[in-house]
Amino acid sequence: MMRPSIRVSVIFWAVALLMCFGYGISRLLHFKQIFFQHAGIAITQTEALKAYKGPDDSRPQYIPKIIHQVFHNWHEPGNETLPSDWEKVRQTCVKSNPGWEYKLWTERTSREFIETEYAWFLRTYDNYPFPVQRVDAVRYFLLLFYGGIYLDLDNGCKADLSPLLYYPMWITDGGRGALSNNILASRPNHPFWARLTHSLLPWSYNWFFPYVTISYASGQWFETAIWEEYHALLPPVDAFPNHEHRLYRLMMDDRMDRPDLDPWVFFTQERGGSWVNWDNYLFLMIGDHLFLFLFSLFTLIGGSIWLGLRLYRRYRAGYSRVKTQPEERYMI
Incomplete structure (x- = not known):
């Protein structure tokens, strides 16, 4: 017969396991939006291009002509020189958008920006377990403070980005799974970024798996969850015709072998994978x-x-x- 002390231990660990399992399931259910249709107004790149009337477009221009990119050199700290292939990709955006302000944020200037403008977040920023989380976080604060268009360094430009400036705030949607945070745009001080940046603190957990921790604490999964929460607080689109409060999803499906999908009019996708960890392939396989x-x-x-x-x-x-x-x- 099992001794009472052993029986109590078994019951304790069984209850603890069930509680952990229940909490995990609740988080998965909370994040069910990853696999279904997202809120917001979907717009294709072709539609955005056709709606543009050139420099004389009478629509209000919400987004300033600023391009943000972030380069944190994890392999050679202190070396702020872009790799040659990323510099080549960067130049496609500089040449396609003459007269725009271009900001390349390094590890040093990113931290100085957070310390100066959002000191309340600096401790969390410094204590992120993975360097890419600081890259994730700083892009959100840059859009909140300056506005403009943010692009990852492995994204280039195929054309002038001016047609995309007439929407108050948009993010990219690959059409399958979570929303993307590799290309983002907004007017300054948009309330979505205010909500998202303040949500970084309570969402800052280490989930053991690097991919899960990065995605769920600061990356795509986190962004998607806050996007859905934000829209849940808004009245239906028909109830407020004010264009400035409408949030858009720019469709950017990367399955280039699908002729039925909308083509990439403005952007390119080059070398990426700078933050791949051991569990990335596991979760990609699960996603497939x-x-x-x-x-x-x-x-x-x-x-x-x-x-x-x-x-x-x-x-x-x-x-x-x-x-x-x-x-x-x-x-x-």
Whole structure:
């Protein structure tokens, strides 16, 4: 028969495991929007180009002509020289947008900006476990403070970006899974970025897996969750015709082999993968076989629960038989 102390330990760890499992499931359910249609107004790049009437466009221009890019050299700290291939990609945006202000934020200037303008966030910024999280976070603060268009260094420009300046705020949507944070744009002081930047503190957890920690604490998953939360607070689009408060998703599906999808009119995609960790490929594989993964996961969970109940019933049955038998010390 199991001793009382062992039985208490088993019950304690079983309850702790169930609580952790329940919390994990609640977070997954909270983040179910990753795999479904997102809020906001979808617009293709072709539609944005056709709506543009040239320099004499009568629509209000919300987004300033500023391009932000962030370069933090994790391999050679202090070296602020862009790799040659990224410099070549950067020049496509400089040449396509003459007269625009171009800002390249290094590790030093990024931290100085946070320390000067958002000192309340500096401790969290410095304590991020992965350097790419600082790159994620600073882009949000830059758009909140300056406005403009943010691009990752592996994204280049195919054309003048002026047609994209007439929407108060937009992010990119790959059309499958979470929203993207590699290309973003906004007018200064948009309330979405205010909500998102203040949400960075309570979402700053380490989830053991690097990919999950990066994505869920500051990256695409985090951005998607805050996007859905923000839209849940807004009345329906038809209820407020004020254009300035409408948020857009610029469609940018990267499956170039699909002729039925809208082409990339403004941007290019070059070398990336600068923050790939050991678990990236695992989660990419899960994403490509999501239904199989979910089926296997729930099968495993169901099987574990069934086995646990069966073992518990056998234990209870054996315990009952022992209780009904006289102990040897009382036998003559």
